[in-house]
Amino acid sequence: MTTMTIAKAINEGLRATLGNNPRTLLMGEDIGPLGGVYRVTDGLIAEFGPDRVVDTPLAESGIVGTAIGLALSGYLPVCEIQFDGFVFPGFNQITTQLAKMHSRSNGNLTVPVVIRIPYGGGIGSIEHHSESPEALFAHTAGLRIITPSNAHDAYWMIQQAVDCQDPVIVFEPKRRYWLKGDVDTESPGASADPFKAHVLREGTDATIVAYGPLVPVALAAANAAAEDGRKVEVIDLRSISPIDFDTVTASVRKTGRLIVAHEAPTFGGIGGEIAARISERAFHSLEAPVIRVGGFHMPYPVAKVEEDYLPDIDRILEALDRALSY
Amino acid sequence: MGTHLPSTEFDGTAVDDQREAEAEAVLGAPAEPMVQLLGPDGVMGRDPVFSEYADRIDAGKLRGFYADMAAIRRFDVEATALQRQGQLALWVPLTGQEAAQIGSGRASQPQDYIFPTYREHGVALTRNVDLAELLRQFRGVSNGGWNPKDTNFHLYTLVLAAQTPHAVGYAMGLQRDQKLAAANAAPDQPQEPKAAVMVYFGDGASSEGDVHESMVFASSYNAPVVFFCQNNHWAISVPSTVQTRVPLADRAKGYGFPGIRVDGNDVVAVHAVTEWALERARQGRGPVLIEAFTYRVGAHTTADDPTKYRGSDEEDQWRAKDPLERLEKYLRSQDLADDAFFAKVKADGDELAAYVRRTAHDLESPDIRTAFANTYAEAHPLVAEELAWFEEYSAGFADQPPAGGAGSHQAATDGAAN
Numbered sequence: 059m060t061t062m063t064i065a066k067a068i069n070e071g072l073r074a075t076l077g078n079n080p081r082t083l084l085m086g087e088d089i090g091p092l093g094g095v096y097r098v099t100d101g102l103i104a105e106f107g108p109d110r111v112v113d114t115p116l117a118e119s120g121i122v123g124t125a126i127g128l129a130l131s132g133y134l135p136v137c138e139i140q141f142d143g144f145v146f147p148g149f150n151q152i153t154t155q156l157a158k159m160h161s162r163s164n165g166n167l168t169v170p171v172v173i174r175i176p177y178g179g180g181i182g183s184i185e186h187h188s189e190s191p192e193a194l195f196a197h198t199a200g201l202r203i204i205t206p207s208n209a210h211d212a213y214w215m216i217q218q219a220v221d222c223q224d225p226v227i228v229f230e231p232k233r234r235y236w237l238k239g240d241v242d243t244e245s246p247g248a249s250a251d252p253f254k255a256h257v258l259r260e261g262t263d264a265t266i267v268a269y270g271p272l273v274p275v276a277l278a279a280a281n282a283a284a285e286d287g288r289k290v291e292v293i294d295l296r297s298i299s300p301i302d303f304d305t306v307t308a309s310v311r312k313t314g315r316l317i318v319a320h321e322a323p324t325f326g327g328i329g330g331e332i333a334a335r336i337s338e339r340a341f342h343s344l345e346a347p348v349i350r351v352g353g354f355h356m357p358y359p360v361a362k363v364e365e366d367y368l369p370d371i372d373r374i375l376e377a378l379d380r381a382l383s384y
Numbered sequence: 385m386g387t388h389l390p391s392t393e394f395d396g397t398a399v400d401d402q403r404e405a406e407a408e409a410v411l412g413a414p415a416e417p418m419v420q421l422l423g424p425d426g427v428m429g430r431d432p433v434f435s436e437y438a439d440r441i442d443a444g445k446l447r448g449f450y451a452d453m454a455a456i457r458r459f460d461v462e463a464t465a466l467q468r469q470g471q472l473a474l475w476v477p478l479t480g481q482e483a484a485q486i487g488s489g490r491a492s493q494p495q496d497y498i499f500p501t502y503r504e505h506g507v508a509l510t511r512n513v514d515l516a517e518l519l520r521q522f523r524g525v526s527n528g529g530w531n532p533k534d535t536n537f538h539l540y541t542l543v544l545a546a547q548t549p550h551a552v553g554y555a556m557g558l559q560r561d562q563k564l565a566a567a568n569a570a571p572d573q574p575q576e577p578k579a580a581v582m583v584y585f586g587d588g589a590s591s592e593g594d595v596h597e598s599m600v601f602a603s604s605y606n607a608p609v610v611f612f613c614q615n616n617h618w619a620i621s622v623p624s625t626v627q628t629r630v631p632l633a634d635r636a637k638g639y640g641f642p643g644i645r646v647d648g649n650d651v652v653a654v655h656a657v658t659e660w661a662l663e664r665a666r667q668g669r670g671p672v673l674i675e676a677f678t679y680r681v682g683a684h685t686t687a688d689d690p691t692k693y694r695g696s697d698e699e700d701q702w703r704a705k706d707p708l709e710r711l712e713k714y715l716r717s718q719d720l721a722d723d724a725f726f727a728k729v730k731a732d733g734d735e736l737a738a739y740v741r742r743t744a745h746d747l748e749s750p751d752i753r754t755a756f757a758n759t760y761a762e763a764h765p766l767v768a769e770e771l772a773w774f775e776e777y778s779a780g781f782a783d784q785p786p787a788g789g790a791g792s793h794q795a796a797t798d799g800a801a802n
Contacts, residue, residue, distance in 0.1 A: 080564065109560060115604055120549050120597030127553020130538075131497075133560065135553075147593075154543045155550070162527035163539055165758040199759050223761035253765075300766045 086138030143186025157200030426713025458733030483707030487654030551583030588619025648678030
């Protein structure tokens with residue numbers, strides 16, 4: 059067991075997968091000598107060379123499109139998109155090509171491409187550097203989407219994404235890149251299945267589901283609620299597509315109340331999908347409507363007001379109060 | 385009319401003279417000449433570079449080119465008829481482009497990998513794809529229809545130019561394969577034949593950003609890829625003069641690799657140029673852009689009407705450059721083929737058409753369970769949950785078999801949607 063940041067854990071996970079499989083390669087802008095804008099690929103080009111760690115031209119459609127071709131020829135590309143808001147030039151390749159290649163080939167072709175996207179706000183950055191577009195991809199069948207919230211998951215999930223035969227998008231919570239945690243590099247343990255949610259904290263009064271950057275916020279809210287005598291269960295979703303509804307349903311059957319928190323705009327977001335599914339699955343267990351806590355229906359605001367935009371402990375506690383008032 | 389789009393090849397098409405002049409003022413020198421060996425008059429010329437490649441084409445191969453072009457034209461007529469009779473949802477005719485496709489496709493080798501767009505029926509023929517399989521997509525029973533691994537001929541791609549970066553990535557994979565093989569090879573081990581990738585797209589697709597990005601990548605990594613642009617002059621109703629101020633082949637200069645404009649109705653020249661480019665790519669000398677200067681004689685698809693956007697005089701001028709007629713003239717003038725040969729080609733074409741018609745009628749609708757099965761490569765709980773619901777729902781129709789074409793209301797609805 060060693061302690062490292064999430065960024066370092068991903069770096070070590072990539073190092074492990076590059077070392078284990080000669081057909082794995084990384085590609086993206088500035089990922090070579092610079093080590094990526096967040097230094098997630100730091101040192102890898104020196105270790106594995108420019109054929110395995112490919113500094114690409116600045117062209118997101120080209121990155122994803124050539125990754126598809128590399129995958130078709132038997133390679134395992136891991137693409138880095140520099141920032142969430144810059145994935146859209148590659149959106150066409152991801153949604154019309156990558157997601158559908160297996161299906162349209164009647165299962166004859168697989169395209170095991172991994173796309174890493176640093177996402178979310180809270181770093182005081184400028185336009186297009188703080189977005190949470192995961193729902194846009196989750197709506198597309200054929201893609202899998204995961205998001206680690208701690209270093210141990212980060213180390214293993216990137217390797218599990220590479221091992222998966224389906225295309226996987228890894229949304230990396232950029233404001234948590236420097237969050238330290240224990241990593242067991244010998245065994246994934248409970249993290250063996252990257253598409254399974256984790257119950258991080260047990261409770262009986264309400265359930266909070268969060269993922270990625272909001273997991274620490276949800277835990278802090280649950281701790282604060284505990285001071286008022288409320289026992290709140292916290293679930294780290296980990297996988298956004300597929301969603302582990304079984305774990306969420308089991309929790310709601312126990313607690314009767316559900317709050318879903320994410321940074322992405324509430325409208326049309328993952329929270330709505332969870333609310334609807336849980337309403338179908340556990341209607342008679344619910345003591346209150348499922349309450350969503352998310353961003354507003356606006357472009358991600360300028361950094362000076364992002365604290366008003368991002369769900370925080372108080373916003374989750376307010377939702378908890380509402381849920382408990384029924 | 386300026387010199388960048390040769391007037392002799394472009395009479396009757398509206399060209400913006402001012403834009404041409406501006407382009408010429410910027411570029412200075414006129415465009416590279418177009419490579420042509422077999423002219424519309426059926427006379428074979430010489431080219432200082434490419435005749436060497438054309439000389440490799442013996443009489444048997446030349447007759448084969450004619451037979452292929454005739455077969456694919458007959459197939460095209462049959463598929464168009466099938467669409468008109470309601471048997472296909474749509475058809476994408478290729479008539480006029482037979483030489484561009486047969487000439488280039490026959491220049492590829494089995495180990496090469498081909499990425500087509502959606503009109504490359506002739507290339508498919510050269511890659512031994514069952515032409516009846518091609519109709520699966522257009523009949524609405526598949527989004528693909530064949531296994532690309534069988535023939536190294538990829539699925540058709542309907543999103544314009546999306547396949548061009550795939551081709552470059554595949555070529556980058558071939559580069560790595562060769563390095564890995566060289567690193568691991570025993571000294572006396574026979575080497576695998578080197579491979580290249582060829583990707584097809586049209587003049588319309590050349591405006592898409594993916595063509596630009598794929599050419600940047602191809603150049604950056606010296607990828608063994610041949611970009612084969614069939615300039616058939618019309619992006620549905622928009623003429624190529626609106627797509628570009630310069631010959632498309634000239635764009636390659638901006639990426640730092642050769643661009644060649646070839647007479648796309650001259651199967652000999654197309655074959656020679658493509659063979660040169662593919663050999664060059666296999667040798668590790670990087671990408672080439674070939675612009676096959678040709679013409680779509682018919683509609684873009686069976687859904688549009690060319691009489692709305694172009695004159696019949698233009699079509700007539702291009703019919704005079706017909707790729708089959710010029711090769712027939714040559715074969716006859718050189719005593720390389722006789723009436724019996726041409727009669728046999730016609731009979732074979734009719735037989736192919738009958739086979740395609742028969743097979744298309746017999747193509748079975750898939751069971752929607754195959755779509756559930758193929759959405760992901762690995763097990764997926766949401767798909768499993770929805771399939772389970774579908775099974776239970778379908779079982780409620782006690783007197784009808786669930787899904788799989790005719791039967792339940794659900795299946796009937798899906799069929800209509802297709």
